[in-house]
Amino acid sequence: MSKRLQPAVVHIDISFKKALWPGTYFNLITEIGGLSERSFIIKQKFMVGDKEVAQATVKAVFVQHGRAMSTEKFRSLLSPEVISRFEHLKN
Numbered sequence: 001m002s003k004r005l006q007p008a009v010v011h012i013d014i015s016f017k018k019a020l021w022p023g024t025y026f027n028l029i030t031e032i033g034g035l036s037e038r039s040f041i042i043k044q045k046f047m048v049g050d051k052e053v054a055q056a057t058v059k060a061v062f063v064q065h066g067r068a069m070s071t072e073k074f075r076s077l078l079s080p081e082v083i084s085r086f087e088h089l090k091n
């Protein structure tokens with residue numbers, strides 16, 4: 001990939017279910033939730049043990065030369081192994 005290709009968050013929605021003390025260890029579970037013409041939807045769960053303490057939905061784009069790259073062009077830069085992980089998602 002080009003060194004000029006950078007991810008950028010364009011929207012984030014986060015819901016907190018429980019406050020955490022500073023220094024609390026948590027696991028972050030992340031998955032691709034969907035694709036549109038130019039953006040990726042990323043779903044995240046913040047877990048302490050087996051309890052979900054927050055969840056987030058992130059809308060992100062990849063920027064190249066100052067413009068959001070189409071998801072189709074981004075996919076063309078990925079290896080076949082990585083692309084196979086996206087097969088269940090539609091543009």
